Amino acid sequence: MTRGRIARSAIVGLLAALPFATADEHAESVVLVIQAGRVHTLTGEAIDGGAVIIRDGRIEAVGRDLSIPAGARVIARPTAVVTPGLIDACCTVDPEIPQQASGWPFENWRPSFWQWMARQAAHDADDPDHVCGSACGLPHDAGPLALAAATMSELTWGEQSSEVTPHRLVIDSVNLLSNDFRRLLRGGVTTVYVSADSANVIGGRGTILKTGGPLRERTVRRADAVKATIGGDPSRRGLPNFLPPYYGPPPTFLTRRPTTRMGVEWVFRKAFYDTLRARKGLKIYGADMPPPQALPVLQQVLDGDVPLRIQARMQHDIFTALRLAAEFNLSFALEEATEAYRCLPQLKAAGVPVIFGPLYMDAKGFRGRTDEVRQPRLNTPRQLADAGIEFALTAQELRDEEGLVRQAMFAVQNGLTPEQALRAITATPAGLLGLADEVGVVSPGAAADLVVWSAEPLAATSRPLLVLINGRVVLEEAN
Numbered sequence: 001m002t003r004g005r006i007a008r009s010a011i012v013g014l015l016a017a018l019p020f021a022t023a024d025e026h027a028e029s030v031v032l033v034i035q036a037g038r039v040h041t042l043t044g045e046a047i048d049g050g051a052v053i054i055r056d057g058r059i060e061a062v063g064r065d066l067s068i069p070a071g072a073r074v075i076a077r078p079t080a081v082v083t084p085g086l087i088d089a090c091c092t093v094d095p096e097i098p099q100q101a102s103g104w105p106f107e108n109w110r111p112s113f114w115q116w117m118a119r120q121a122a123h124d125a126d127d128p129d130h131v132c133g134s135a136c137g138l139p140h141d142a143g144p145l146a147l148a149a150a151t152m153s154e155l156t157w158g159e160q161s162s163e164v165t166p167h168r169l170v171i172d173s174v175n176l177l178s179n180d181f182r183r184l185l186r187g188g189v190t191t192v193y194v195s196a197d198s199a200n201v202i203g204g205r206g207t208i209l210k211t212g213g214p215l216r217e218r219t220v221r222r223a224d225a226v227k228a229t230i231g232g233d234p235s236r237r238g239l240p241n242f243l244p245p246y247y248g249p250p251p252t253f254l255t256r257r258p259t260t261r262m263g264v265e266w267v268f269r270k271a272f273y274d275t276l277r278a279r280k281g282l283k284i285y286g287a288d289m290p291p292p293q294a295l296p297v298l299q300q301v302l303d304g305d306v307p308l309r310i311q312a313r314m315q316h317d318i319f320t321a322l323r324l325a326a327e328f329n330l331s332f333a334l335e336e337a338t339e340a341y342r343c344l345p346q347l348k349a350a351g352v353p354v355i356f357g358p359l360y361m362d363a364k365g366f367r368g369r370t371d372e373v374r375q376p377r378l379n380t381p382r383q384l385a386d387a388g389i390e391f392a393l394t395a396q397e398l399r400d401e402e403g404l405v406r407q408a409m410f411a412v413q414n415g416l417t418p419e420q421a422l423r424a425i426t427a428t429p430a431g432l433l434g435l436a437d438e439v440g441v442v443s444p445g446a447a448a449d450l451v452v453w454s455a456e457p458l459a460a461t462s463r464p465l466l467v468l469i470n471g472r473v474v475l476e477e478a479n
Contacts, residue, residue: 031055031072032471036452039082041442042427052082054448057471062442075452080465083422083457084440085190085449088404089429090309090335090355092397093194094180158196158203160238163257164271164290166226166297166306168204170196176215180399184211185475187403188451188464191220191430191439195335195396198229198311199238201258201267202290205297205306208433210449212467212474220435225307225333226297228268230317230324231372235259265320272328275299304331307434309355313338313372322350333432335394338373341380344387353390353432356381358398359410365397381424382415392429393421409458418458447471 032054039050041062053061053069068074159168174194184192190211196203206227208220235258258264267288274284275298290298300306310321310332318337325332334340334354340347347354359381363373377383384391393411395404408421416424430440439449451457452466467475 031060031069032448032468033066033068033072033074034082034450034452034466034468035074035076035078036080036082037078038456039442040084040422040457042084042423043441043443050082052442052448052450054468054471057448059442059444059446059448061444075466077452077465079455081453081456081462082442083188083451083453084426084430084442084446085451085467085469086188086404086425087191087193087392087429087433087435087440088184088189088394088396088425089193089392089432090195090357090394090396091184091189091192092197093174093184093192094178158199158238160199162291162294163201163234163267163288164294164298165200165204166202166301167291167293168196169207169223170194170204171207171219171222174207174209176209176218181211183399184403185467186464187399187405188453188457188467189404190449190451190467190469191433191435193224193429193433195309196227197237198227198231198233201229201234201264202271202294202298203227203229206309208435210469213469213472217470221433224433225309226301227335228308228310228321228332230264230268230310230312230321231261231314232370233311234264234267236370237366261317261320265324268324269327271298272302275302301330302328308332309335311335313367313370315339315342317372318343319346322346322352325350325352336396337380338376340389341377341383344383344389347389348387353392354384355392355394355429355432356384357394357407358396358402359393359407359414378410378414381411381421385416385420390428390432391424392432393424394429405457405462409460412458418456421458 033051034054035051037049039047039052039062041047047062047064050062050064051066052059053066053072159165191208192211193206193208195206204227205223206225207222208224210218210220258267270286270288271290271294274290275295277284278295279299297306301308308330310325312318312321312334313336318334318339321332321334324330332352334347334352337354337356340354340356359378360373360376361378362368363376367373381391381393393404393407395402395407404425408425411421411424412418426440427436430436430438437443437446439447442450448468448471450468451464453462454465455462463477464475465477466473
């Protein structure tokens with residue numbers, strides 16, 4: 001091992017022992033009591049004048065007129081409101097992208113381009129008469145705030161050497177020290193499912209993380225669901241698709257991307273039929289073969305041992321996802337689902353849960369440059385609720401004024417009840433992630449992931465005063 005590698009290993013080992021936020025390493029051994037004006041348990045009625053007792057990082061008791069244990073630390077916020085920590089079941093966080101690759105001239109193209117674009121937007125704000133040109137992708141007066149509420153979601157961090165990469169893990173691209181987690185904490189989000197991006201037809205496996213606390217305790221589930229994408233994203237995202245050359249060097253993997261929805265469906269079907277052939281001991285052959293390492297994971301998806309998610313926005317893409325799932329007897333959760341309001345009977349009949357969002361009328365960023373977001377409806381969450389379809393809300397890459405709690409506020413403004421909206425960002429996503437009764441509720445035995453709000457969480461002026469993860473205070477704001 002070289003001297004540089006030894007030094008890097010030592011630094012990584014040191015960082016792993018450090019907390020992410022302002023958390024007391026021994027806080028979980030202290031009994032903590034939070035007293036508030038109201039506690040939303042998400043297991044029953046809200047408790048006015050309630051208290052939560054926390055011991056060893058878990059909730060010991062919740063109710064009114066509880067006996068305070070001797071020596072407990074008491075945090076009294078008589079006008080505040082307590083909820084479970086919010087959960088985003090389809091989050092995109094700023095990825096850790098290598099700045100140097102194998103030397104292929106386009107491998108660093110997208111990061112450098114978008115970094116240039118952000119700098120160009122800032123320059124345009126200082127010089128309103130300057131127009132950066134159509135390549136910029138932003139109006140000349142957008143300024144630096146055009147990207148302020150979101151991560152750099154256009155970047156692609158998935159493995160692109162194949163359209164079928166379920167053996168790759170998103171956790172390997174996540175920087176746990178990213179400031180993006182601090183932004184999530186400020187919005188009251190304590191648990192996230194970090195999804196693979198949509199550049200591949202069948203992408204990598206997502207991961208479930210806590211947004212704060214000691215690094216060694218942040219990973220809830222290292223490898224979770226496999227993400228597939230039905231629609232135009234596999235043809236558009238990631239490194240540019242090159243047509244086969246008329247002359248010159250032979251085609252590379254950059255010539256293999258599907259260029260139509262027909263091609264996307266072909267890659268999906270062939271991957272699972274190849275998996276079925278391999279299971280029988282038969283040889284697989286032909287174009288678009290999945291890598292050998294992908295086959296065991298695809299077999300687990302077929303068996304239901306590894307969850308499957310399918311991103312589809314438009315009605316006909318949602319129908320395609322349902323048809324493909326029926327063909328292979330697959331269970332899946334539907335992501336984004338912009339036009340889910342057009343598929344309510346089919347989704348209900350198939351028992352498919354929906355991770356819906358983000359809400360918008362005019363899509364920004366990457367979605368705004370597709371043809372898949374032209375007919376959204378802000379009342380889709382209410383229609384999902386009325387149809388009896390299980391759903392969670394997601395902000396994906398959006399933060400701050402468009403973050404997860406704001407998504408719930410938008411849904412309330414368009415027909416959901418506050419209780420339904422709060423459940424869609426707490427208890428329901430916890431259930432979809434297989435973490436029911438562990439997070440997303442305030443009940444005895446659950447992890448003490450809590451948010452203390454200055455007012456009702458879905459009120460326009462409400463903000464988190466305290467955020468706790470596993471009983472540790474990881475974020476504390478002034479009153």
